[in-house]
Amino acid sequence: MRALLLTLFGITLASADPLTFDTTPLGEKDRPIILRTYVPDPGLDPAVFPNHGKASKSPKYSPNSGRDTKGEYGMLKVIPAAIAVNHGPALSYVWDTTECRLLYAWQGGFLDLYPYWGEKNRGGRRSFDYGARLVGNLFYLAKPIKRERPTFIGYDLSDKGVLTFRYKLGDKEYTEKIIPSDKQYSFISYLDEDKLEYKGDLISKHQGFDRNLKIKSATAKAGEQVFGAYGCIACHSTDGSNGHGPSLKGLAGSTRDIEGGEPVLADAAYLTESIKVPNAKTAKGFPPGYMPPYQLKDKEIESLVLYIQSLAK
Amino acid sequence: MKHSLLFALFAAPLVASPYKVEDIKFPAEVPPEVGAIDFAPDGTLFAVLRRGDVMRAKPATDPANWKWELFATGFHNGCGIDAVSRDKVRVTQMADFTEATDTDNDGTADQYRIFAAGWGLSGNYHETNTIAEDGKGGYYIAIGTASHNGPTAEHTLGEYSKFGRRGRNFASVKWRGCTLHCDSEGNLTPFCFGFRMHNGIHQDSSGNLWCGDNQGDWRATTPLYYLEKGNFYGHPSALVWDEKWPTDKDPLRTYREDLDAYNKHRTWPSVQIPHKEMNRSAGEPYEIPGDFPHFPGQMLLPDNNSKRITRIMLEKVNGKFQGACTHFLNGNGLRSGNHRIRFSPDHQQIYVGQTVRGWGKEAEGLQRITPTGEEPFDITAFNITPRGFRLTFNRELATALTEKDLKFKSFTYQSKWTYGSPQENKADNEIKSLKPLDTKTIEVTLAGFKPGRIYQLDLGKLKSKDGMEIQNRLFYYTANQLP
Numbered sequence: 097m098r099a100l101l102l103t104l105f106g107i108t109l110a111s112a113d114p115l116t117f118d119t120t121p122l123g124e125k126d127r128p129i130i131l132r133t134y135v136p137d138p139g140l141d142p143a144v145f146p147n148h149g150k151a152s153k154s155p156k157y158s159p160n161s162g163r164d165t166k167g168e169y170g171m172l173k174v175i176p177a178a179i180a181v182n183h184g185p186a187l188s189y190v191w192d193t194t195e196c197r198l199l200y201a202w203q204g205g206f207l208d209l210y211p212y213w214g215e216k217n218r219g220g221r222r223s224f225d226y227g228a229r230l231v232g233n234l235f236y237l238a239k240p241i242k243r244e245r246p247t248f249i250g251y252d253l254s255d256k257g258v259l260t261f262r263y264k265l266g267d268k269e270y271t272e273k274i275i276p277s278d279k280q281y282s283f284i285s286y287l288d289e290d291k292l293e294y295k296g297d298l299i300s301k302h303q304g305f306d307r308n309l310k311i312k313s314a315t316a317k318a319g320e321q322v323f324g325a326y327g328c329i330a331c332h333s334t335d336g337s338n339g340h341g342p343s344l345k346g347l348a349g350s351t352r353d354i355e356g357g358e359p360v361l362a363d364a365a366y367l368t369e370s371i372k373v374p375n376a377k378t379a380k381g382f383p384p385g386y387m388p389p390y391q392l393k394d395k396e397i398e399s400l401v402l403y404i405q406s407l408a409k
Numbered sequence: 410m411k412h413s414l415l416f417a418l419f420a421a422p423l424v425a426s427p428y429k430v431e432d433i434k435f436p437a438e439v440p441p442e443v444g445a446i447d448f449a450p451d452g453t454l455f456a457v458l459r460r461g462d463v464m465r466a467k468p469a470t471d472p473a474n475w476k477w478e479l480f481a482t483g484f485h486n487g488c489g490i491d492a493v494s495r496d497k498v499r500v501t502q503m504a505d506f507t508e509a510t511d512t513d514n515d516g517t518a519d520q521y522r523i524f525a526a527g528w529g530l531s532g533n534y535h536e537t538n539t540i541a542e543d544g545k546g547g548y549y550i551a552i553g554t555a556s557h558n559g560p561t562a563e564h565t566l567g568e569y570s571k572f573g574r575r576g577r578n579f580a581s582v583k584w585r586g587c588t589l590h591c592d593s594e595g596n597l598t599p600f601c602f603g604f605r606m607h608n609g610i611h612q613d614s615s616g617n618l619w620c621g622d623n624q625g626d627w628r629a630t631t632p633l634y635y636l637e638k639g640n641f642y643g644h645p646s647a648l649v650w651d652e653k654w655p656t657d658k659d660p661l662r663t664y665r666e667d668l669d670a671y672n673k674h675r676t677w678p679s680v681q682i683p684h685k686e687m688n689r690s691a692g693e694p695y696e697i698p699g700d701f702p703h704f705p706g707q708m709l710l711p712d713n714n715s716k717r718i719t720r721i722m723l724e725k726v727n728g729k730f731q732g733a734c735t736h737f738l739n740g741n742g743l744r745s746g747n748h749r750i751r752f753s754p755d756h757q758q759i760y761v762g763q764t765v766r767g768w769g770k771e772a773e774g775l776q777r778i779t780p781t782g783e784e785p786f787d788i789t790a791f792n793i794t795p796r797g798f799r800l801t802f803n804r805e806l807a808t809a810l811t812e813k814d815l816k817f818k819s820f821t822y823q824s825k826w827t828y829g830s831p832q833e834n835k836a837d838n839e840i841k842s843l844k845p846l847d848t849k850t851i852e853v854t855l856a857g858f859k860p861g862r863i864y865q866l867d868l869g870k871l872k873s874k875d876g877m878e879i880q881n882r883l884f885y886y887t888a889n890q891l892p
Contacts (some may be wrong), residue, residue: 113440113463113479114439114479115440115460115461115482116438116439117438117440118441129482129483130461130482130483131461131483131485132461132483132484132485132486132502132503132504134532134534134562134822137562137563137564141834142564145564148565148566149529149564149565149566149567149568149582150563150564151532151561151564151565151569151574152569154486154571154572154574154575154581157557157575157576157577159557159577159827159828162825162826169560169561171532171561171563172532172559172560172561172562172563173562173563174532174562175532175562175564176503176504176530176531176532176562176564176565176566177503177504177530177566179483192507194566209460210604212534213440213460214766217771221559221594223558224559224560227560235654237439248523248526249522250520250521251510252519252520253519253520253521254809255515255519289891306565352472
């Protein structure tokens with residue numbers, strides 16, 4: 097998708113696609129996207145950060161009086177200098193340039209940058225809460241290790257943009273590469289030439305930033321809003337074109353082939369189940385475990401179903 | 410010159426505006442949040458966008474038909490860029506200074522290397538950095554502060570200082586609020602201290618280093634600073650990263666309580682630029698090349714928070730820079746968000762990079778400014794004398810000026826912990842004498858003329874002998890020194 101030749105309003109773009117206003121960008125399995133941003137700390141052991149500085153709470157400051165006022169500034173659970181990489185729903189990971197190691201990995205989505213990037217027309221960062229949110233199922237968290245202080249050198253990209261990180265421990269240079277495997281809760285890493293397949297378990301589920309849409313009654317229009325707010329289009333097209341997940345065009349009311357099961361009718365019950373428990377049935381031709389279970393409110397789910405049904409024709 | 414003359418003959422509009430301002434379009438849906446721009450030696454323009462992409466294009470005449478290519482990606486809020494060649498850029502992002510190279514000549518960078526690192530990043534949203542080339546293969550790097558409108562992370566990049574964390578804009582991690590020197594090998598050393606947010610730094614053709622800053626705490630109004638090694642430029646938080654400052658002393662508290670000591674320690678701005686009237690938030694200062702048709706050798710200072718670019722006329726008095734400011738461009742199709750400036754390789758056009766995202770109403774993009782004709786009628790030299798000023802116009806005046814045509818006032822500013830400071834000690838400075846030196850130059854002597862004040866000149870609706878109306882009627886001269 098990112099390699100398409102775009103012609104937009106007469107402007108030709110001859111290379112891979114740049115980032116857009118979409119706050120939930122998604123790469124491809126063999127063509128990742130790379131984001132440097134304030135990635136969340138999803139619950140790492142503080143001992144994973146031996147080479148970081150340690151901040152503390154600070155007295156609140158009043159710019160009006162020039163003096164301290166009641167209360168304290170808290171701290172944000174973000175990692176300042178990490179690199180976030182996404183291979184589509186197959187794998188996302190965060191590699192830190194200070195500790196020079198993989199910090200965590202997840203599947204089923206990437207990051208929701210809405211708190212940092214805001215809406216297209218307003219910008220609007222969330223003042224004390226701008227860390228990107230994870231989307232997907234977290235299955236790997238780094239554990240503390242004892243080693244000397246590393247030095248980050250940089251990274252190289254393959255023809256398709258797959259990263260090989262380079263860093264030093266003392267005078268010795270090391271490389272590390274992390275790529276998706278075909279299995280759930282799994283990735284493959286290469287530390288220099290040593291290949292390791294990591295297989296983990298679900299640690300936590302994440303669905304991005306809660307947009308708090310305040311829907312009064314379920315309608316197809318509200319469903320379109322939910323669809324936009326949660327970046328569903330990153331995987332599900334509305335025009336029949338291929339994506340990471342099934343297109344929504346013509347989906348409602350059709351008969352769906354299911355991986356390892358009987359075909360089912362895509363009625364309201366099936367659509368509702370597919371949103372609430374996305375891995376209960378996997379549509380044929382799509383990998384299992386990709387879609388994270390979004391904890392949507394009932395009215396949001398009902399609205400989404402109505403929206404999908406409005407795309408039946 | 411030839412180019413602009415032809416333009417004037419064949420394309421000049423009936424109502425002459427001195428500049429054509431065009432909107433250079435990025436591909437639709439690409440957020441045009443321009444962190445920084447630079448021309449490569451082959452004339453390719455590179456723009457680093459704040460979400461992470463570096464785009465490049467050969468400038469086209471049609472502003473809506475540029476063939477943009479994605480050259481590199483994955484930068485965090487890159488706000489400084491050096492286009493080393495068509496295949497290599499260096500970008501200051503939040504955490505480091507990274508070089509991205511296209512080694513296999515396929516049009517996109519495939520090798521990313523740390524060029525320099527060592528400053529801290531607290532996790533605050535405000536900590537952007539920018540560069541100026543030092544002319545020897547190295548750079549000066551302006552390391553921005555954090556804002557109290559956002560927190561820090563628990564685990565910071567670099568050492569954390571609780572005193573540096575104090576105040577409105579703060580410098581809680583290493584070298585925030587400082588200017589660093591980076592040699593051609595990427596080795597960093599602190600150069601000078603005490604900046605609030607010097608979002609733009611520039612070395613002029615004579616090797617002088619300049620930056621602006623943003624009116625706010627410890628910034629009475631928008632300043633233009635001349636940078637020298639070891640100096641303190643007035644925003645206290647960064648002093649925690651100056652080895653000369655005692656480690657057990659809270660700089661913010663110290664200077665909040667003792668403005669006299671503060672005034673002795675700090676280096677004052679070369680030019681103080683009234684915030685409402687001229688420039689609310691300085692971007693990158695930039696010297697106008699000698700072969701640009703208008704105001705060559707003077708300095709531009711984009712306003713990040715208004716649709717304006719300031720023009721600055723500098724001079725050296727008693728060995729120190731000071732000078733006057735007025736508008737270069739005020740409105741006329743210019744967007745707000747102005748913070749980066751580059752001249753086209755032929756020096757006949759100005760490119761302005763714009764972004765404010767997350768700070769007020771959005772103003773994002775890239776614009777191109779082209780002179781439509783001859784230099785507009787204006788004051789082109791504003792010089793101080795022991796008893797007043799010598800003003801030089803670029804055209805002959807229609808009639809000899811009288812006292813009624815000029816009004817001088819003056820005032821002072823005291824920077825302190827407040828967000829900006831009012832104009833104080835206001836006085837009218839009566840014209841004691843007005844003497845034409847020739848048909849373009851006059852000398853005025855003023856009553857109560859003293860150093861340490863900012864002088865405001867309001868001009869009447871002057872006309873040139875050939876019928877042009879004066880472009881600017883408001884000027885401010887910062888008289889730190891009298892000759």
